[in-house]
Amino acid sequence: xxxxxxxxxxxxxxxxxxxxxxxxxxxxxxxxxxxxxxxxxxxxxxxxxxxxxxxxxxxxxxxxxxxxxxxxxxxxxxxxxxxxxxxxxxxxxxxxxxxxxxxxxxxxxxxxxxxxxxxxxxxxxxxxxxxxxxxxxxxxxxxxxxxxxxxxxxxxxxxxxxxxxxxxxxxxxxxxxxxxxxxxxxxxxxxxxxxxxxxxxxxxxxxxxxxxxxxxxxxxxxxxxxxxxxxxxxxxxxxxxxxxxxxxxxxxxxxxxxxxxxxxxxxxxxxxxxxxxxxxxxxxxxxxxxxxxxxxxxxxxxxxxxxxxxxxxxxxxxxxxxxxxxxxxxxxxxxxxxxxxxxxxxxxxxxxxxxxxxxxxxxxxxxxxxxxxxxxxxxxxxxxxxxxxxxxxxxxxxxxxxxxxxxxxxxxxxxx
Numbered sequence: 414x415x416x417x418x419x420x421x422x423x424x425x426x427x428x429x430x431x432x433x434x435x436x437x438x439x440x441x442x443x444x445x446x447x448x449x450x451x452x453x454x455x456x457x458x459x460x461x462x463x464x465x466x467x468x469x470x471x472x473x474x475x476x477x478x479x480x481x482x483x484x485x486x487x488x489x490x491x492x493x494x495x496x497x498x499x500x501x502x503x504x505x506x507x508x509x510x511x512x513x514x515x516x517x518x519x520x521x522x523x524x525x526x527x528x529x530x531x532x533x534x535x536x537x538x539x540x541x542x543x544x545x546x547x548x549x550x551x552x553x554x555x556x557x558x559x560x561x562x563x564x565x566x567x568x569x570x571x572x573x574x575x576x577x578x579x580x581x582x583x584x585x586x587x588x589x590x591x592x593x594x595x596x597x598x599x600x601x602x603x604x605x606x607x608x609x610x611x612x613x614x615x616x617x618x619x620x621x622x623x624x625x626x627x628x629x630x631x632x633x634x635x636x637x638x639x640x641x642x643x644x645x646x647x648x649x650x651x652x653x654x655x656x657x658x659x660x661x662x663x664x665x666x667x668x669x670x671x672x673x674x675x676x677x678x679x680x681x682x683x684x685x686x687x688x689x690x691x692x693x694x695x696x697x698x699x700x701x702x703x704x705x706x707x708x709x710x711x712x713x714x715x716x717x718x719x720x721x722x723x724x725x726x727x728x729x730x731x732x733x734x735x736x737x738x739x740x741x742x743x744x745x746x747x748x749x750x751x752x753x754x755x756x757x758x759x760x761x762x763x764x765x766x767x768x769x770x771x772x773x774x775x776x777x778x779x780x781x782x783x784x785x786x787x788x789x790x791x792x793x794x795x796x797x798x799x800x801x802x803x804x805x806x807x808x809x810x811x812x813x814x815x816x817x818x819x820x821x822x823x824x825x826x827x828x829x
Contacts, residue, residue: 583773587713636650
C-alpha cells in the first residue's frame with residue numbers, strides 16, 4: 414500500500430491559512446492619518462455626548478462640532494471643575510490630517526469602519542485555524558515519525574555484516590584450497606594420459622573407427638602412435654603425403670575417443686621415494702585440506718549456507734542502519750527491515766552460542782597455513798606416508814572422475 418503523507422498535507426494547509434490571514438490583515442481598510450489635539454468641551458451630557466470646540470491646526474480658526482467624550486474621565490476635566498469661571502471642560506481628540514476631510518474631527522468610537530472589523534475578524538479566524546492545523550500536523554507527524562523509527566538497529570546490522578564476511582571468507586578459502594588440488598592434479602592426469610597414448614600404436618585407431626580407416630597410410634606418412642595423431646590435428650595431418658582429408662578427420666575422431674577412454678581409466682601415481690615437482694605440488698595442495706580435517710570442510714559448508722541466508726536479510730535490513738534511512742523508506746520496506754532485523758538477531762545469537770565466528774576464523778587459518786612455504790612439500794610427503802588413505806579419500810572425492818585409489822602403504826607408492 415502506498416504511503417499517503419497525511420500530516421504533511423495538514424501542515425501545508427495550516428501554513429496556507431496562516432498566510433491568508435496575514436494577507437487579509439494587510440488588505441484590511443486602515444485608519445486615516447490623524448493628528449491629536451486639545452478639545453474645549455462647551456457642553457456635555459452624562460452619557461458622554463458633548464459639543465466641543467477646537468482650533469484647526471491646518472487652516473487655522475476655531476471650529477465646533479459634536480463629539481463623544483469619555484464619560485469616565487477624571488471629574489476635574491469636566492465642567493465646572495475644569496474652569497470655574499467659564500464652566501467649560503477639557504477633552505483630547507483627533508482630527509483628520511489628510512484628504513478631503515482634513516481638519517475634521519474624527520471619532521474612533523463612532524466613525525470606525527465596520528468593514529475593518531470584518532476583515533480583522535476573518536484574519537483572526539484564519540490564523541487560529543491555521544495554528545491549530547499546524548500544531549496538529551507537527552504533533553501527529555512526530556508521533557508517526559517515532560513509530561516509523563521503531564526497528565532501527567545499526568549495531569545488529571553491522572554485526573551481521575561482519576558475520577557474513579567471516580562466513581564468505583571461510584567458504585572462499587576452502588574453495589581456493591580445493592581449486593589448488595584440482596589445478597595440481599590436472600596436469601598430472603594429462604601427463605599420464607599422454608604417456609598412455611604415446612604407448613598406443615596407431616593401429617588401435619581401428620578399434621574406434623572400424624576397418625574403413627587405413628592406418629597403413631598413416632604409418633607410411635610417419636604417424637606411429639595415437640598421441641601423434643592428436644598432436645598433428647586433422648588439418649596438419651591432411652597435408653602429409655598420402656593422407657587424405659577424410660582419413661585425417663576419421664583418425665583424429667578415433668584418437669579423441671581413445672583419449673577419452675584413457676582419461677577415465679588412467680591412474681596418477683604418487684611415489685614418496687621419487688618425488689617430482691608436479692607430484693610434490695599435488696601432495697602439498699592436498700596436505701592443506703587433510704591437515705585442516707573434515708571439520709574445515711563442514712565449517713566452510715556452514716559458511717556457504719549462512720552466507721546464502723544473510724545476503725537477502727542484509728538487503729532487506731538496509732533501512733534499519735539509521736534513522737534517516739528508515740524515515741526515507743516506504744511502509745513495506747520498513748516492515749521487511751524489522752522482520753529482517755529480528756531474523757538477523759536470531760542468527761547472531763545462534764552464532765554466538767555455537768562459537769561460529771571463532772570456528773570460521775580458525776578454519777580460514779588452517780586452510781591458509783603452509784600452502785606457500787618452502788618446507789610445505791617435504792612436510793606434505795612425510796604426512797602422506799603416515800596416512801595415505803586420507804589423501805586417497807580426499808583426492809578421489811575432489812577429482813570424482815577417477816577410480817578408487819589404491820594407497821601405497823608404508824612404501825610410499827600408490828596411484829589415484
